[in-house]
Amino acid sequence: EPEVTQTPSHQVTQMGQEVILRCVPISNHLYFYWYRQILGQKVEFLVSFYNNEISEKSEIFDDQFSVERPDGSNFTLKIRSTKLEDSAMYFCASSEADGKPNTEAFFGQGTRLTVV
Amino acid sequence: QQQVKQSPQSLIVQKGGISIINCAYENTAFDYFPWYQQFPGKGPALLIAIRPDVSEKKEGRFTISFNKSAKQFSLHIMDSQPGDSATYFCAASRGYSSASKIIFGSGTRLSIRP
Numbered sequence: 001e002p003e004v005t006q007t008p009s010h011q012v013t014q015m016g017q018e019v020i021l022r023c024v025p026i027s028n029h030l031y032f033y034w035y036r037q038i039l040g041q042k043v044e045f046l047v048s049f050y051n052n053e054i055s056e057k058s059e060i061f062d063d064q065f066s067v068e069r070p071d072g073s074n075f076t077l078k079i080r081s082t083k084l085e086d087s088a089m090y091f092c093a094s095s096e097a098d099g100k101p102n103t104e105a106f107f108g109q110g111t112r113l114t115v116v
Numbered sequence: 117q118q119q120v121k122q123s124p125q126s127l128i129v130q131k132g133g134i135s136i137i138n139c140a141y142e143n144t145a146f147d148y149f150p151w152y153q154q155f156p157g158k159g160p161a162l163l164i165a166i167r168p169d170v171s172e173k174k175e176g177r178f179t180i181s182f183n184k185s186a187k188q189f190s191l192h193i194m195d196s197q198p199g200d201s202a203t204y205f206c207a208a209s210r211g212y213s214s215a216s217k218i219i220f221g222s223g224t225r226l227s228i229r230p
Contacts, residue, residue, distance in 0.1 A: 042223055043152075043160060043223075045217050045219070056217055058217075091160070107161065109159050110159050
């Protein structure tokens, strides 16, 4: 069964460092998303991406964040200068279509980011 | 107005019992209400979903009840099993699918006692 895969599973970084979280969406999917989940809290939308452009972003997704599809398979989330409060589980998701009936977004297993 | 409120935070149910999780929303523009199941170390997985033009949807042991006028919906798990122990999130989105920005509830940690 096709799945969204994320690497690494756990990333530890020092405050102020840049991190790149990587995702390989399901191959025929065209819409990509990042969500995050601070430990013990709800899953929060960060950004959606289609056709090499950001479709929508949340208030959390400030100038420290960027997304990119550097090649035909990867989708990345970059945090330029990490803060302690960026520590969270980051989930990538992908879907065939955005907002069409009966389509579904599939989530990866997540990358746990720990900022120390 | 974008919030989805979920209760309870945690729930313990005996094996074979009924687990009930409740959610409420404010934004009437939401038109798709999925429930996600999340096991430790895994991403959320779509369990069951409903659109506001129906009041109930059943898939196996899982049922969503939807009250459009009250802006509330709930998940019922019948004959709860230990394998159902997980965190459950209600959610809402626009566009009749989860393939759009999803607003999640705060989650319910369900434990099924053998």
